[in-house]
Amino acid sequence: MSIEFSKPLTATETPIPGVVLFDLPVHGDNRGWFKENWQREKMLALGLPDFKPVQNNVSFNEKAGTTRGIHAEPWDKFISIASGKIFGAWVDLRMGPTFGRVFTTTLDPSQAIFIPRGVGNAFQTLEDDTSYTYLVNDHWSEDAQGRYTFLNLADETVAINWPIPLSCAELSDKDKLHPRLDDVAAMAPKKTLVLGANGQLGRALREVFKDDHSIEFCGRAEFDLNSAESYTSRIWSNYTAIINAAAYTAVDDAESKEGRRIAWATNVSAVARLARISIRHDLTFVNISSDYVFDGEQKLHTEEESFSPLGVYGQTKAAGDALVSVVPKHYIVRTSWVIGEGANFVRTMAVLAKRGIKPSVVNDQIGRLTFAEDIAAGIRHLIRTGAPYGTYNLTNAGTSESWAAVAAKVFQLVGEDGQGINGVSTEEYFRHKSAAPRPLNSTLDLGKITETGYSAVDSDVRMQNYLVPTD
Incomplete structure (x- = not known):
């Protein structure tokens, strides 16, 4: 995997309101690489909300083609890659005029993305041994799952162009059963x-x-x-x-x-x-x-x-x-x-x-x-x-x-x-x-x-x- 080293820290708005894509400075030498994955002061200066993360989660994915989502969770997330590469897809599942709007991009360890509450999150690994990490600003609990909003990965309306066809990808049985967009109950605002x-x-x-x-x-x-x-x-x-x-x-x-x-x-x-x-x-x-x-x-x-x-x-x-x-x-x-x-x-x-x-x-x-x-x-x-x-x-x-x-x-x-x-x-x-x-x-x-x-x-x-x- 090729990583671009020493990029300046920058933030880019996306078509989904509140979703912000970051380029992260990665410093490498003959030993490997190092990055500041989350730097509150610098990122606040770029306009990131002070979302006060309380939990750090890591998803390890053994094979390329592993596909997870689309899950809109009742908290904000800051997502980055520790190793490997993903194709990320995000769908606005909040009540409002941007409901159903889609943004996709590839992420490697030199990038990160902020996903606000109610925006559906999904990814597909493009390399073996990919580690996907995310900070969240509320603690996960069994009760919290009842407040998720889901969308089917194969929904025809949002029509995400998955690099690896879903028929060839590794999906969970639960993700296969999520509703189409017409049947999704949009997440209400706080x-x-x-x-x-x-x-x-x-x-x-x-x-x-x-x-x-x-x-x-x-x-x-x-x-x-x-x-x-x-x-x-x-x-x-x-x-x-x-x-x-x-x-x-x-x-x-x-x-x-x-x-x-x-x-x-x-x-x-x-x-x-x-x-x-x-x-x-x-x-x-x-x-x-x-x-x-x-x-x-x-x-x-x-x-x-x-x-x-x-x-x-x-x-x-x-x-x-x-x-x-x-x-x-x-x-x-x-x-x-x-x-x-x-x-x-x-x-x-x-x-x-x-x-x-x-x-x-x-x-x-x-x-x-x-x-x-x-x-x-x-x-x-x-x-x-x-x-x-x-x-x-x-x-x-x-x-x-x-x-x-x-x-x-x-x-x-x-x-x-x-x-x-x-x-x-x-x-x-x-x-x-x-x-x-x-x-x-x-x-x-x-x-x-x-x-x-x-x-x-x-x-x-x-x-x-x-x-x-x-x-």
């Missing part, structure tokens, strides 16, 4: 799991992702954050991301003995479990943070500000942020003053306005509203654009103002006089009441997420649409 899908943000996420069939929505009945079984009943390698829209948000109740226990269980212990799963299975983890992680002493909060929570709720959210921050692929979406479907401040003020009630409203807490639909849109933007991982402030745009000023605008939008709103201090409002401390300044700096191309909608515009919807 899913994104949305937790807390029945809450205010969860419902907004349902709407923003309504046309994406790879999203799995779970309320408490389908995934209870405080039940150990929820974390063990799924095959996490079938997922690519978790969006955690579930949280304990009863700010005042969190100060009680029972509320404190539930807040820490939901906002910290459950988040720790999700973080461990995300790290182990290389998932993107999206978690929602709050302005309550700050004491409100700063008039404008950036993502880099140190935690300084005043109450139990803020403490649990800060602890959750710290846990999520160690996940390599994470988005912490920090928001404030959330308005969504169901009971909320804007809706309450609108009802009071219609009833002719002039309420007392706090006038020394300053911030911006955030409508749940815009949080959902921001999350979708971060994921789909592949924005750099990290923490992002996300609220509506516009002028920072007090709750009392927001209430006055609500009154005006529903046709009532907002002048009668009684503005009071936080101290006065909660006098003789059991309440958690609040940050007085909750305005979040939007510069970082704006740099990713996201444009926040003005809160006045969103409130107008919320209270006075148009067809």
Whole structure:
């Protein structure tokens, strides 16, 4: 066998999306040859996904003409040849417009190829004593075989031109029985799991992702954050991301003995479990943070500000942020003053306005509203654009103002006089009441997420649409 020595490391895209062919530098002398078969840093620089292999497999094939496949496995593979030579054939068996697309080439020890999950893999040895090696990023198990997708080597539609006719080749009985392309069930894409899908943000996420069939929505009945079984009943390698829209948000109740226990269980212990799963299975983890992680002493909060929570709720959210921050692929979406479907401040003020009630409203807490639909849109933007991982402030745009000023605008939008709103201090409002401390300044700096191309909608515009919807 003749091997071309000292080729530069190069990567070449193929007709199948995600399938990348590599030329590998092989160094030889009178003793034989040496190559860097897998070099993570150099290959990432060429655009190979950081697919984090966990298992190395070797297939030894004694005779030329040995033919194996076509198997689409539920993990990614990096394939190379240790000795000999093969004819490789790959067929896209993933759902989508490239289903059935074929790529073939010969491989010797100076080449390698990356095959993403769901692309059918097959090869035929062209020399005796061929060793075929592959790295995979999930552990093989008996259960995993049930998640394979197969295609018959002799399928007439893809019409692979095998160098050695299949009638003369060595095949397994199982491979001979695989279905034709018309009968193949395409491999579905990995899913994104949305937790807390029945809450205010969860419902907004349902709407923003309504046309994406790879999203799995779970309320408490389908995934209870405080039940150990929820974390063990799924095959996490079938997922690519978790969006955690579930949280304990009863700010005042969190100060009680029972509320404190539930807040820490939901906002910290459950988040720790999700973080461990995300790290182990290389998932993107999206978690929602709050302005309550700050004491409100700063008039404008950036993502880099140190935690300084005043109450139990803020403490649990800060602890959750710290846990999520160690996940390599994470988005912490920090928001404030959330308005969504169901009971909320804007809706309450609108009802009071219609009833002719002039309420007392706090006038020394300053911030911006955030409508749940815009949080959902921001999350979708971060994921789909592949924005750099990290923490992002996300609220509506516009002028920072007090709750009392927001209430006055609500009154005006529903046709009532907002002048009668009684503005009071936080101290006065909660006098003789059991309440958690609040940050007085909750305005979040939007510069970082704006740099990713996201444009926040003005809160006045969103409130107008919320209270006075148009067809």
